[in-house]
Amino acid sequence: MWVRERDAIDYLGVSAVTALAWLHFPYRGAVYTQLHYWALWVQRWVDQSPEQAVGVAVVATAVVGGAFLAGILHSASP
Numbered sequence: 001m002w003v004r005e006r007d008a009i010d011y012l013g014v015s016a017v018t019a020l021a022w023l024h025f026p027y028r029g030a031v032y033t034q035l036h037y038w039a040l041w042v043q044r045w046v047d048q049s050p051e052q053a054v055g056v057a058v059v060a061t062a063v064v065g066g067a068f069l070a071g072i073l074h075s076a077s078p
Contacts, residue, residue: 022028046053 025031
């Protein structure tokens with residue numbers, strides 16, 4: 001996949017602005033704590049019902065893969 005120079009500069013600009021905003025984001029600790037709690041919840045869910053977790057992962061992967069493929073096909077069509 002080729003990236004045009006203009007797109008690469010846009011991506012770098014967005015990345016720089018996002019990094020600066022994250023450094024000045026006042027609720028970083030709260031966001032980190034919330035993500036930590038979500039990770040613990042997912043870990044407990046996987047430990048309690050691994051079959052259900054695998055099923056959800058398979059379905060989610062199929063949906064995301066289908067959306068990705070549809071995007072490629074949509075971009076390739078005239």
